[in-house]
Amino acid sequence: DIQMTQSPSSLSASVGDRVTITCRASQGISDYLAWYQQKPGKVPNLLIYAASTLQSGVPSRFSGSGSGTDFTLTISSLQPEDVATYYCQKYNNDPWTFGQGTKVEIK
Amino acid sequence: EVQLLESGGDLVQPGGSLRLSCAASGFIFSSYAMSWVRQAPGKGLEWVSAISNTGEGTYYADSVKGRFTISRDDSKNTLYLQLNSLRAEDTAVYYCGKLLRYCRGGTCYSRVTDFWGQGTLVTVSS
Secondary structure: OOOEEEEOOEEEEOOOOOEEEEEEEOOOOOOOEEEEEEOOOOOOEEEEEOOOEEOOOOOOOEEEEEEOOEEEEEEOOOOHHHOEEEEEEEOOOOOOOEOOOEEEEEO | OOEEEEEOOOEEOOOOOEEEEEEEEOOOHHHOOEEEEEEOOOOOEEEEEEEOOOOOOEEEOOOOOOOEEEEEEOOOOEEEEEEOOOOHHHOEEEEEEEEEEEEEOOEEEEEEEEEEOOOEEEEEOO
16 A cells, blocks of 8 residues: 655744645655645644645645655745644555655644 | 534443443534544544435445444434444544535535534443
8 A cells, every 4th residue: 555654753943934845655645635624622634635736725834745755735924823733645546545644843 | 603512431341241322403404424433542543434415425444343233314414323343442432423515526425524522432341
């Protein structure tokens, strides 16, 4: 099965910083990749699908890019409400594996 | 407004069985594929299973294949997950999810969860 590896596992940044999270697939998955945000104590929320398509209602400071094996989620200007754990998920074929998560905190 | 309400979580002994339900409302249930994702306490998300809108296609993680069965009853707008031969490592919050349907290049996909329920806790312990 294809493994999904996120980096870093956690990060701390200041409000207004540009934040980048990386997700790497062990084999090519085209652009069949989604990103989710899970705030503490809450259910996950879809941010991006098809690697770069912003889900309706998601702030434009979130963006996704990549294809094949390397993908990134970027928050252009970190806000206090962005404190959360972020997960990538591949879905080219089953199993639709998640990455291990990246925890984002405010410095 | 899309609503997904899971139920059926409980404390069960290893080797036991449980059936989870997810009551859906606010959308045409029979038109959408659905999924289950779980999260062990303090851990990350793990995809468990999915079912097509027709019920003809079912998909499972290797960790639950042969033990769990996903099904749906469109007359009741309800998704189910039958859990058999439960193990301690199955302890988790189980989330029901509606799958987003999107199309491009003449092909449509239903593999991304755009709405989540609040989850139901399954604890496997003696």
